[in-house]
Amino acid sequence: MESFRRQIVELLPRLRRLARVLTRDPADADDLVQLTVERALTRAGQWAPGTRLDSWMFRIMKNAWIDESRARSRRGKVVVADDDGAHVGMDGAAAQQTRLEAAEVERAIAALPEDQRLAVALVLVEGLSYKEAAEVLEVPQGTLTSRLVRGRQAVLAALEGA
Known part of the structure; x- marks a missing residue:
């Protein structure tokens, strides 16, 4: 289980990147990553060791986003993109x-x-x-x-x- 958790932590940057593409919003992306990790941890027994953890987690994220999108469409929410300041520290x-x-x-x-x-x-x-x-x-x-x-x-x- 510790190895499983460590692998999830290593996937966090990739999960966040995919979440940004899905949600188009940094805050919503963070929420989606959190939901994905929670679902993965609660369903750890469903993951087959020896298979790709990233693909399994991306599928969880996609399904979570579908659920969230459906809920938002019922609520009429709109998502707006924002800059996350990822380029701090480069030459001007x-x-x-x-x-x-x-x-x-x-x-x-x-x-x-x-x-x-x-x-x-x-x-x-x-x-x-x-x-x-x-x-x-x-x-x-x-x-x-x-x-x-x-x-x-x-x-x-x-x-x-x-």
């Missing part, structure tokens, strides 16, 4: 350029439909294989591939137009 000009580029990419990804946004986040940001991402999203690999292609094209088009 370099930090500004990095923030601008990151903001453009983040806006382009945020504008994608949710199915494409998740595909892009899991494969291009988190580095999962197509097969693993398809399992996380619980869709056929061909479906994931088409979502990823459409998502990439839309991001590139948005960045070229920026």
